[in-house]
Each structure stands twice: as structure tokens, then as C-alpha cells.
Amino acid sequence: xxxxxxxxxxxxxxxxxxxxxxxxxxxxxxxxxxxxxxxxxxxxxxxxxxxxxxxxxxxxxxxxxxxxxxxxxxxxxxxxxxxxxxxxxxxxxxxxxxxxxxxxxxxxxxxxxxxxxxxxxxxxxxxxxxxxxxxxxxxxxxxxxxxxxxxxxxxxxxxxxxxxxxxxxxxxxxxxxxxxxxxxxxxxxxxxxxxxxxxxxxxxxxxxxxxxxxxxxxxxxxxxxxxxxxxxxxxxxxxxxxxxxxxxxxxxxxxxxxxxxxxxxxxxxxxxxxxxxxxxxxxxxxxxxxxxxxxxxxxxxxxxxxxxxxxxxxxxxxxxxxxxxxxxxxxxxxxxxxxxxxxxxxxxxxxxxxxxxxxxxxxxxxxxxxxxxxxxxxxxxxxxxxxxxxxxxxxxxxxxxxxxxxxxxxxxxxxxx
Ligand code: AMP
Ligand code: ZN
Ligand code: ZN
Numbered sequence: 001x002x003x004x005x006x007x008x009x010x011x012x013x014x015x016x017x018x019x020x021x022x023x024x025x026x027x028x029x030x031x032x033x034x035x036x037x038x039x040x041x042x043x044x045x046x047x048x049x050x051x052x053x054x055x056x057x058x059x060x061x062x063x064x065x066x067x068x069x070x071x072x073x074x075x076x077x078x079x080x081x082x083x084x085x086x087x088x089x090x091x092x093x094x095x096x097x098x099x100x101x102x103x104x105x106x107x108x109x110x111x112x113x114x115x116x117x118x119x120x121x122x123x124x125x126x127x128x129x130x131x132x133x134x135x136x137x138x139x140x141x142x143x144x145x146x147x148x149x150x151x152x153x154x155x156x157x158x159x160x161x162x163x164x165x166x167x168x169x170x171x172x173x174x175x176x177x178x179x180x181x182x183x184x185x186x187x188x189x190x191x192x193x194x195x196x197x198x199x200x201x202x203x204x205x206x207x208x209x210x211x212x213x214x215x216x217x218x219x220x221x222x223x224x225x226x227x228x229x230x231x232x233x234x235x236x237x238x239x240x241x242x243x244x245x246x247x248x249x250x251x252x253x254x255x256x257x258x259x260x261x262x263x264x265x266x267x268x269x270x271x272x273x274x275x276x277x278x279x280x281x282x283x284x285x286x287x288x289x290x291x292x293x294x295x296x297x298x299x300x301x302x303x304x305x306x307x308x309x310x311x312x313x314x315x316x317x318x319x320x321x322x323x324x325x326x327x328x329x330x331x332x333x334x335x336x337x338x339x340x341x342x343x344x345x346x347x348x349x350x351x352x353x354x355x356x357x358x359x360x361x362x363x364x365x366x367x368x369x370x371x372x373x374x375x376x377x378x379x380x381x382x383x384x385x386x387x388x389x390x391x392x393x394x395x396x397x398x399x400x401x402x403x404x405x406x407x408x409x410x411x412x413x414x415x416x417x
Contacts, residue, residue, distance in 0.1 A: 070371025
């Protein structure tokens with residue numbers, strides 16, 4: 001269905017283009033129908049699971065050209081847990097998970113008595129009640145700007161009573177090129193309808209990282225594919241003469257660590273699984289149980305590569321002890337370790353990679369590179385927390401940020417004005 005929708009849009013686009021060409025008698029179809037004066041929008045790109053060091057892995061001429069024209073950080077430091085949804089929501093709200101509500105990809109809310117889970121077709125992802133902070137697209141729409149999302153976790157939910165002006169429900173089968181074509185179409189809308197901020201999301205690198213691991217040839221190919229996609233975007237923006245006016249921000253939500261079937265912690269070696277309810281497994285395990293003391297005593301010090309915390313004792317630097325959805329007992333595996341049970345163990349699932357670990361591990365760091373009229377050029381910057389991107393985006397498009405945990409001071413040196 002979604003495929004058809006995009007497909008139809010593409011056909012309309014093509015017909016529109018032929019029409020414009022005939023009407024204008026333009027020799028060059030690249031000429032714009034409308035003026036682009038004073039138009040400097042943001043394209044926020046997420047390449048899921050793109051580790052900070054992937055750009056140095058292979059030839060990436062297009063990433064390199066963004067870096068050369070703009071700014072590069074040593075890495076984007078994610079929030080805990082280093083999973084997809086908590087981090088995507090932190091990027092677009094500037095809040096820690098405990099303040100935006102998406103504390104994990106999978107979580108239990110005792111008031112709703114419901115489980116939140118992600119993936120194509122997920123109903124909870126569409127349900128506004130789970131989201132507790134204001135994403136950039138809501139901030140923008142509230143202040144008479146336009147936001148359009150070619151996928152972004154949470155962008156398909158009516159958060160705080162608002163959707164982006166245009167958005168798509170997640171469908172991983174939409175090709176990379178179709179996603180780029182969609183945003184090009186938006187950029188060519190008539191001036192009053194044009195987006196001030198666009199998001200676009202790709203899961204390919206993350207999927208390959210899980211399957212084959214961060215050191216694999218398949219990851220190298222996935223990096224090259226994303227370089228091609230960035231190249232296509234730059235080429236097409238240049239073709240319609242607006243490349244210099246677009247602020248392109250390339251981000252990722254986390255990195256990736258290698259895992260192995262030899263580094264698995266089997267929980268049923270230590271506790272009777274019928275006495276606990278494990279809502280999320282690995283590498284951050286969330287345990288609900290009637291007898292917290294008993295479960296804690298059984299699991300505490302059970303395995304040298306897993307730390308067990310009562311919710312209130314989770315180290316404060318992780319900012320993970322103050323939300324109703326955080327489980328009363330949490331297990332956190334060391335880098336490269338997985339948590340499972342003898343019951344569900346399948347060695348074939350451990351040939352690749354995982355994330356979710358403590359953001360202090362370098363392997364969990366993502367990327368942030370950016371270029372455009374707002375950004376200085378040739379800057380090599382230190383690590384940046386992903387919490388600061390929300391305020392940065394608000395500043396660039398000229399809107400007042402909602403309450404958040406980030407600060408504009410952390411990125412003001414990135415900007416020209
Ligand atoms: P993770 O399990 O943390 O690696 O999450 C990556 C997965 O999140 C992707 O492979 C998708 O299946 C899923 N995902 C990404 N965006 C969305 C979305 N907007 N809605 C639902 N699921 C999504
Ligand atoms: Zn992810
Ligand atoms: Zn992943």
C-alpha cells in the first residue's frame with residue numbers, strides 16, 4: 001500500500017515536471033519555478049547504527065565532501081540505553097529518555113498496563129500517549145513553520161495533538177532512492193507549502209550491523225551504499241540549484257559492537273524464569289517481579305559481565321532512574337555480551353552485532369556531520385551529546401525551543417551566525 005502511495009506520488013511528480021517544462025518552455029528542467037530567496041531549511045538525516053568510525057572504513061567521497069564543506073564531530077554520544085527509539089526521540093526533543101518517555105524500544109507501562117514495542121505495523125508507536133516531550137516537528141508546526149518526515153521514530157504519532165505537515169508510517173521496503181525523491185519533491189513545493197525542516201531515516205546500516213557485525217564486508221558495502229545515497233541527495237540538490245541553501249545534518253542514533261555465541265549470559269542459570277517477567281532482554285534487561293528482593297539477591301553478582309541494579313541505584317550519569325516505565329530491576333551487560341536464556345538461545349543469532357550498551361563505550365558512539373549556510377566550514381569538533389541537536393535545529397530555523405535537557409552553548413561554535 002505504502003509503496004503504491006509513494007509510487008503514485010512519483011508519477012504525479014514526473015507528470016508535474018513535464019508540465020512545468022512545457023509551460024515554461026525551459027530549455028533546462030533544472031530551473032526552479034519558484035524563488036528560493038530566504039529559504040534555508042534543514043534536512044535531518046538519520047543513518048541508524050552508523051558508528052562514528054565507519055567513514056574511515058572505506059572510500060566515502062560524499063561524506064567527505066560534506067565534512068570538507070562543513071563540520072564534523074569526533075562522535076555523537078548517545079543516551080542510555082543506546083537503542084533506536086530512545087535515541088531518535090532524544091535527538092528530536094533534546095530530552096533524556098526519562099523526560100521524553102521512550103525509555104526503551106520495548107517497555108511496560110503499569111498505568112496503561114500495556115507494552116510498547118517497535119517495528120513495522122507497531123500500534124503503540126502510533127499512540128500519542130507514550131510520548132512525553134515535544135519533538136522538533138511539533139515545535140516547528142506550533143510556530144507556523146512546516147515539518148515533513150520521510151520516516152523518523154515517533155513522527156507518525158499525533159504527539160501533543162500535532163502531526164508533521166506531511167509524514168509516512170514506517171515501511172522499511174521503500175527504497176533509499178524513493179525516500180530521497182520524496183524530500184526533493186517537498187523542497188520544490190510552492191513557497192508557502194515548503195518544509196522548514198525535513199527528516200529522513202535509513203535502517204540499512206543497522207540491519208547489516210546486527211546480522212554480520214561491525215567488522216564485516218557487508219558493513220563496508222552498507223557504508224558505501226549510504227555514501228551513494230548522500231551523493232544522490234547532493235547531486236539532486238545541486239541540479240535544482242538549492243544545494244548551497246540547505247542545512248544538511250547527518251546523524252546516527254548509536255554505534256554497534258560485535259557479539260558472539262561465547263559471550264552470552266543465561267539468566268535461567270541463576271533464577272527461575274517463572275518468578276519474573278522480563279520485558280526487555282539484551283543488553284539491558286528489564287525485570288518486573290513481585291519479589292524484587294529475592295530476584296535481586298539471585299542475580300546480583302551472578303555473572304561477572306552483567307551488573308544488576310535496583311532502579312534507584314542505577315548510576316546517575318546514565319539518567320535512568322526516574323520514570324514509571326523503567327523496571328524495578330535492571331541488568332546491564334558489558335560491551336559485547338548478550339543476555340538470554342537456555343530456553344530461547346539460538347547460536348545463529350550471535351554472529352553479528354548489538355547495541356544498547358553504556359554510552360561510555362566508544363563502540364556505541366554515532367556520527368554528527370553537517371554542512372549548509374548556517375554551519376561554519378572545515379571544523380573538526382570534539383564529541384557532542386545528541387541532546388544538543390534539538391536546540392541547534394531550533395536556532396537554525398528560528399523557533400523557540402520547548403523545555404529540554406540540551407543547551408545551545410554546546411553547539412554555538414558550529415554556526416556562522
Ligand atoms: P533497533 O532494534 O534498536 O536496532 O531498531 C531498529 C529498527 O527500528 C528498524 O530495523 C525498524 O524495524 C524499527 N523502526 C525504525 N523506525 C521505525 C518507525 N518509525 N516505526 C516503527 N519501527 C521503526
Ligand atoms: Zn538504531
Ligand atoms: Zn539496531
